Amino acid sequence: MTTTRTVQITFDCADPATLALFWTEVLGYRVQDPPPGFATWDDALDAFGVPASERNRASAILDPAGVGPRVFFQRVPEGKQAKNRVHLDVRAAPGLQGEERMAALEEEATRLGRLGAARLARYEPAPPLELGTIVMADPEGNEFCLD
Numbered sequence: 001m002t003t004t005r006t007v008q009i010t011f012d013c014a015d016p017a018t019l020a021l022f023w024t025e026v027l028g029y030r031v032q033d034p035p036p037g038f039a040t041w042d043d044a045l046d047a048f049g050v051p052a053s054e055r056n057r058a059s060a061i062l063d064p065a066g067v068g069p070r071v072f073f074q075r076v077p078e079g080k081q082a083k084n085r086v087h088l089d090v091r092a093a094p095g096l097q098g099e100e101r102m103a104a105l106e107e108e109a110t111r112l113g114r115l116g117a118a119r120l121a122r123y124e125p126a127p128p129l130e131l132g133t134i135v136m137a138d139p140e141g142n143e144f145c146l147d
Helices: 016-027 041-047 098-114
Strands: 008-013 058-062 070-075 088-090 118-123 133-137 143-146
Touching: 008 016, 016 058, 016 070, 098 118, 098 133, 098 143
Parallel strands: 008 070, 088 143
Antiparallel strands: 058 070, 118 133, 133 143
16 A cells, blocks of 8 residues: 655755745745744744744745645755755746747746856757756755756
8 A cells, every 4th residue: 555645845054044035935935834822933932942043943934825845944064065966846937948948947047046046057958858947056055957
């Protein structure tokens, strides 16, 4: 018997709050609300006795429609060492092909660049699928593709 499971995507990072806000803009997500009974995360963390120096240990963002996976950001002491073995493909031009597709990807790459992303490479449409991509990195260097 096979059981279907949901997934959470987790990023190791230096600054969870900042990276979470960046990815809310990329994915159209929102920062996860504080626990019930608290107006803000600071209110909740005060009640839980979490010191100010430990308040940026983690952050999470959610798909407002409840369809996509939760994305979790956790602070780690080490920096990014090498190319990601797994990365996200952000579907920025679904259904488009050729120059129309590349123009839409360029527009999104420019928008994300203003938010702190870096452009790493552009791959032109080529047979057999005629689909191009733009490889980007988030503000902490995690690679992702605009697809």
